[in-house]
Amino acid sequence: MNTAGNDVFFLTLGAAMVLAMHAGFAFLEAGTVRKKNQVNALVRVITDFGFSTVAYFFVGFTLAYGISFFAPVSELNLLNGKANGYEMVHFFFLLTFAAAIPAIISGGITERVRFWPNTLATVVLVALVYPFYEGLIWGGNLGYQAWLEATFGAAFHDFAGSVVVHAMGGFLALGAVVLLGARKGRYAKDGRVLAILPSNIPFLALGSWILCVGWFGFNVMSAGNVEGASGLVAMNSLLAMVGGLLAALVAGRNDPGFVHNGALAGLVAICAGSDIVHPIGALVIGVVAGAGFVFGFQVVQNRLKIDDVLGVIPLHGGAGLWGGIAAGIFGLSSFGGAGGVTFMSQLVGTLTGVAIAISCGFIVYGAIKVVMGIRLSEEQEYHGADLSIHNISANPEQDMAAH
Incomplete structure (x- = not known):
């Protein structure tokens, strides 16, 4: 049996499934924004993926793992001593994670962000910021994991990226959203929160299902390989997803946006400990994440007056932070978990990622704002990003007939 070939095929399927998630990001955003911004949402998600691929290929993957693709094909097929071009499909798989960073941020800044300045931010984040933290946790860089193990008794455990991907994306979005400011008409001068309704609930639901x-x-x-595939990870992912959606259903009082995003909150939170927690622990993690998303969304939007359109700060940031810490609770053998983790290591590793994300979000978007500006003009925002940037609406035939 060709084990290397099986592993390549296994990881290719995984990469394709995560690639499909970007369609989920796109439709979740297209359904949540107003009709005049649907095209822009779809275009930004797919083009961000394209720019992310180039940035991660030439810089990011090398920064995180020390692997370069500047070599003859004969060498590429045997990188790191792994046959069948394993490291190349490993790049593809991890790229889909890296490209989730701008896809997550997109949901927070949508409806008023300029196209090319946002593209520049995507390149910087995927080439430098995300791979720096990714390299610390998954690449063994700078001795960070060794230090955590020596200090707290275990390395930081993030199996599938609650913190490395989701908290990083969610808290990078904080700086972008704050620096952009709220959409016109979101908050009244007297402090009232004004409703801006989504354009298409079925699109929103479809995006959630695809994700x-x-x-x-x-x-x-x-x-990463066939031999390591675990039914425990699948069951825990399922139970956390269900816990998140049911908790959001109750906490959000049947609101469809909360229900469909609650499922995603549970999935975000279970990523870190999906391979070590007990299924009942996974259900609890999902319930807390789903309810936490509803509460966090209301705090961010209504109390803090931060116009995070899709709620990516509580959904990916908050649930990701909870997932990183929860792995240090429910992963303990005393809670029925597999062990091999410590609470302090999970806490410190998580807060390190959050600190990097928040600071770099403000630095990157702040610098771009100063140099070239990041927000559409008031007139462009009024007409919508679709016509202002792409010169076409989501339903051009209908719009022509209406006129």
Whole structure:
């Protein structure tokens, strides 16, 4: 049996499933924004993926793992001594994670961000910022994991990226959203929160479903090879997803946006400990994440007056932070978990990622704002990003008939 070939095929399927998740990001955003911004949402998600691929290929993957693709094909097929071009499909798989960073941020800054300045931010984040933390945790860089193990008794455990991917994306978005400012008409001068309704609930629901399905590639295939694939990861992902959606259903009082995002909150939170927690622990993690998302969304939008359109700060940032810490609770053998983790290591590793994300979000978007500006003009925002940037609407025939 060609074990290397099986592993390449296994990881290719995983990469394709996570690639499909980007369609989920796109439709979740297209359904949540107003009709005049649907095209822009779809275009930004797919083009961000393209720019992320180039940035990660030439810089990011090398920064995180020390592997370069500047070599003859004969050498590429045997990188790191792994046959069948394993490291190349490993790049593809990890790229889909890296490209999730701008896809997550996109949901927070949508409806008023300029196209090319945002593209520049995507390149910087995927080439430098995300791979720096990724390299610390998954690449063994700078002795960070060794220090955590020596200090707290275990390395930081993040099996599929609650913190490395989701908290990083969610808290990078904080700086971007704050620096952009709220959409016109979101908050009244007297402090009232004004409703801006989504354009298409079925699109929103479709985006959530696509993400839910693809997430099993995100989590299970993070094993990296066929031999390491675990049914425990699949079951824990399922129970956390269900816990999140049911908790959001109750906490959000049947609101469809909360229900569909609650499922995603549970999946975000289970990524870190999906391979070590007990299924009942996974259900609890999902319940806390789903309810926490509803509460966090209301705090961010209504109390803090931060116009995070899709709620990516509580959904990916908050649930990701909870997932990183929860792995240090429910992963303990005393809680029925597999062990091999410590609470302090999970806490410190998580807060390190959050600190890097928040600071770099403000630095990167702040610098771009100063140099070239990041927000559409008031007139462009009024007409919508679709016509202002792409010169076409989501339903051009209908719009022509209306006029």
